[in-house]
Amino acid sequence: MTDPTRDLLPEGLEDRLPKGAAAAARIERAALETMDGWGYDCVRPPLIEFEKSMAERMDGIATRRMFRFVDPRSLRTLALRSDITVQVGRIAATGLADQPRPLRLCYAGQVARIAGEQLDPRREHLQLGAELIGSDTAAAAAEIVELAIATLEAMGARGISVDFTLPDLVDTLATEEFPLEPAQVPAVRRELDAKDAGALKDAGGEAYLPLLYAAGPFEQAVEKLSAIDARGVLASRIDGLRQIARQVGGRARLTLDPSERHGFQYQSWFGFTIYAEGVRGALGRGGTYRIGGSDEPATGFSLFPEELVEAAAANEPPRDAxxxxxxxxxxxxxxxxxxxxxxxxxxxxxxxxxxxxxxxxxxxxxxxxx
Amino acid sequence: MTDPTRDLLPEGLEDRLPKGAAAAARIERAALETMDGWGYDCVRPPLIEFEKSMAERMDGIATRRMFRFVDPRSLRTLALRSDITVQVGRIAATGLADQPRPLRLCYAGQVARIAGEQLDPRREHLQLGAELIGSDTAAAAAEIVELAIATLEAMGARGISVDFTLPDLVDTLATEEFPLEPAQVPAVRRELDAKDAGALKDAGGEAYLPLLYAAGPFEQAVEKLSAIDARGVLASRIDGLRQIARQVGGRARLTLDPSERHGFQYQSWFGFTIYAEGVRGALGRGGTYRIGGSDEPATGFSLFPEELVEAAAANEPPRDAxxxxxxxxxxxxxxxxxxxxxxxxxxxxxxxxxxxxxxxxxxxxxxxxx
Structure with a gap:
């Protein structure tokens, strides 16, 4: 008997029909050409890896989001990739361990997750990105932010804005400037991220209150942050942010939200989120980090351009034939x-x-x- | 504790490092541009579907080769695709059901299988192909063979040869010309495919023996096949083969092995395998078939260019930077x-x-x- 749901796709999974596939191919190609032009070599990791290997490199945070299954060959658990960044980190630490640093790599491919998100029910995404391996300096971060902007522009995004953050801000301040008991750190981080002044006080983070107001257009916000940082604990970070902002210059609207942490669990001193006009959510994220396992410093970004693809598909011009x-x-x-x-x-x-x-x-x- | 196999990939799965990734991207792009130039629109189905939906469209033959897992959302079994052809058939029968026929679609993407093969241990492959939906005539078959050759040439293959076959040959002859009991058909098919004259006789297929010798360079072999077909049961098929051969003309070496059936379980009257100089195994296969479920006639081909990618990667020229x-x-x-x-x-x-x-x-x- 014919299965009545034979023609359906599982929730959150979709075909790209001709217009969508053409838009996706064009956008992907434009992105890869841009990253290639900046000296980034493309790599293509497999769709599947040992779950344990991916999980360990992800610090275990996101592994419950992966489709997992037993490999009849090795009898070990495999996972369908949910993020290509960790695979690129593995490649840098293994197959390309002997290459000179900084090593510039880029990628484009499909990733899948067992659950979509409230604002985006898709369970399969096109992920594109670049990783600069061997460096997490301000110069590396500036190149990565510039490249993320150039890549998005090549993909057709307009009116780009970049929101900077300092992912390890609380950890840095807690050791000296605004001391916290180790047990208090997670709550202070959480309430700062939630921008809940009352809860922040209750969590013992009263000293951190001014950080809530050091957010907004970059120049003003970084001044406020500098004023809070009376003893210069954040001086190198603030200098780094300024260097990045100078280099990115007039190419995008810049904002700073130093205590934003959501989506930056892996990042070290610098993180950024990137947006474009007419696109609902963030188009991507990036920052400095250490590669899981090898602990090599790195800086990179990932883009999830589904909304750009949809917009381009809707405007796909008719072609001569x-x-x-x-x-x-x-x-x-x-x-x-x-x-x-x-x-x-x-x-x-x-x-x-x-x-x-x-x-x-x-x-x-x-x-x-x- | 660090997993000592953290840096390993599962058997049969590999990274494409920069040279391999560049070669794969170039080959994939050249193929897609060629198919696009012949009027084939690219589609991109998802990596995952309901296992039952894919299995039903595959006639159940190859479903045990798919990675399968339970969807925590629907609680149904999903499968990682092992073949994109069936997905394109589903798209033609659903999302593009209203489009005029013939409908020309093409695709490129990764597929995965739980086990490799003896000659090729890879469990993940790049699959590329084109499907001409709504027609399985000799004219459709000729276009598909020509396009497969043009696509492989664009991908860098040289010295291409195409081996034609008649997948439903035994079924056609068994009804009238060389009658067989239905129970004998599978054994006769198998022994013909194995080219085992003794076993063919034992299986009651003595009348089929001459078919073993109607194989070789196209012109001679088709003459022999025509001579065997005294009552003209195969006349339309032989005419079709000749029409295809005329159209493909001097672009490839043509051979005929009318009783070859291995790899053509889905095909109807026409099948072909395509080879190139310096490449060990077949680069692809194609033929006429009916789309599982909708039963619409179609003609298409699939290419698995891993060996071309490897050869190109080894010869990737150094680039200026x-x-x-x-x-x-x-x-x-x-x-x-x-x-x-x-x-x-x-x-x-x-x-x-x-x-x-x-x-x-x-x-x-x-x-x-x-």
């Missing part, structure tokens, strides 16, 4: 294809140029508009 | 990138142009060879 009637001149057709024409050959008498979406037909060895 | 010293002219760098230069920016004093693989360095706003 040349109908080749039955018995057409095959050499002429080959020549026209070599010149860039897209051809659609008749297979039988019933094939109709217009119905098949053609704009031209081959007449006397030349394209004639229908 | 322009080193950008510390404090370089950023506008000049952007201009040179726009002209096609690949740049590698220094991040610190220690960064060395030659060590980072650069061929040129930026001097006075211009590239100077190192």
């Amino acid at each position: 040349l109908f080749l009637p039955l018995g057409h001149d095959r050499d002429a057709a080959a020549r026209l294809r070599a010149e860039g024409w897209r051809t659609v050959a008749a297979l039988g008498e019933a094939d109709d140029a217009a119905a098949l979406g053609c704009s031209h037909t081959l007449q006397g060895g030349k394209p004639a508009r229908l | 322009l080193f950008l010293p510390l404090g370089h002219d950023r506008d000049a760098a952007a201009r040179l990138r726009a002209e096609g230069w690949r740049t590698v920016a220094a991040l610190g004093e220690a960064d060395d142009a030659a060590a980072l693989g650069c061929s040129h360095t930026l001097q006075g706003g211009k590239p100077a060879r190192l």
